[in-house]
Amino acid sequence: MSNATSDETVPSFIDATEPSIARVYDAFLNGTDNYEVDRAVVRGVLKAAPEAADLAVENRAFLIRACRFLAGQSGITQYLDCGSGLPTAENTHNVVQRINSDSRVVYVDNDPLVLTHSRALLEDCENSVVVSEDIFEPEMLLQNEVVESHLDWNKPIALLQMGTLHHYNGEHARTRKDIMRAYIDALPSGSYVAISHFLDPEDEYSATARRMEDMFLHSMMGSGTFSTRAELEELFNGLEMVDPGLMRCADWRPDGPHLKQLNAAQRCIAGGIALKP
Template sequence: MSLSGEYEWAPPGVDPTRPSVARVHDALLGGMENFAADRSVARKLKDTVPEVVDLVWCNRAFIGRVVDFLVREAGIRQIIDLGAGLPTVENTHEVAQFADPRARVVYVDSDPMVEPHARAILNGNQYADAITADVRDVDAVLGHPSLRRLIDPAQPTAILIIGLLHLLPDQDDPHGLVRRYMSALPKDSYLAASNMMASENPKAQALEAMLHVTMGTGYFRDRDSITAYFDGLVLVEPGVVHFPEWHPDERLPGPLATWEHLLLGGVARKP
């Protein structure tokens, strides 16, 4: 597609010359909802850590298992997916509504491209919607009319904040952000959260450095800091673990690959 074509395609509020996390993620997954600037970042990330594509697919698989658990085993029927990104395959609402067709899902992202593309895929789905909002503004997110139409604040709700917290610097107080969301939810609500893990792993260091160079973001954190997201909550077994270790569909074949150690997350219930 030509540069002029990209400008014509971009919805209002989208600068196609500036890469966005949602569109870079889409490019890594082989999607079509991205621009040359996004594909350039995706190529640089793949050149730095070739397994980065495996990372994003591992992230998608983790979300799928989490959502299936939340609906089938935890009895959750309301899910807010923060920093949802562009729709791909096995989206949150698809997994949730496969388990229960009346499960309600609201996608939240700051990229203006996410909402229209998500709604096109939802195609009139009365139990799912997408909104454009900054997840750091908890009141704006939870008070959004489209979210309030679907999410009953008196009923247990799951907050998904997977693949997002490592994009927030410490000055944005990601731990405080998680607490504010969970404090607004009733008893027996759930949190599913993750953060890229800081370590001496050269792949972790290379990926974090390249994210800063290309996107101006990327804040990998140690295990204690990631576990602290769940303070005051009751962790679901097996606790805070690497993604492939959380409720795997099949028995793990052996030791994790080096790149699989970059992903750390868990699920917990509000008592």
């Protein structure tokens, strides 16, 4: 992480005294858009599990495979990417527009650095936009003028909640399932929901999951809950799961066989896609 941004060059709109979820993920991925406060969170979690960076790696890999499936096999051409985070080499619009150049993507985030970088990246990309909203307030987000106009809400949409819901701490006095129900109720028939989330595997790796959770929750970031399989299945609110169902991210339609055993972190993040009939 030696290439990270110097704290001496923090833009005026960034609070470098508080960690940012997007910047912490960036630090896990050895990116350059993070500060010492973000790297301190990463160091703490790495003490709990040295392989913890693979939580971010597997989350990103699952996003890419999920987008390839949605664009290539399901024919989805509209995407609402919630909590999209800092741009990387392969973003949602890169993946889906490679398959269908007419695909439309709305990124949603409320991190100032994410918004600045994303708007610069998408400046010449007419089918992709970014809006500033709180993804845990779906009613407000869905009423956003750009969200309403950029997507055709009479046709199927893919809703992406990749590595987001485990950072919800009940701030809006509702459950994660209630938040997802609001989104799902708004989606047209034929839409898909893709979720990735920290997992308590309820096996010999549970202790590692809870150690990582403890480090996340008691860091300055203050969020990062690990949930059981049953708890994660509830987030899909009874939708029809796409084969192979809710799986460890590494095992969801992998590009090839695993060449070595999964480490603790790779066993502690799960993902799945479901269809709204």
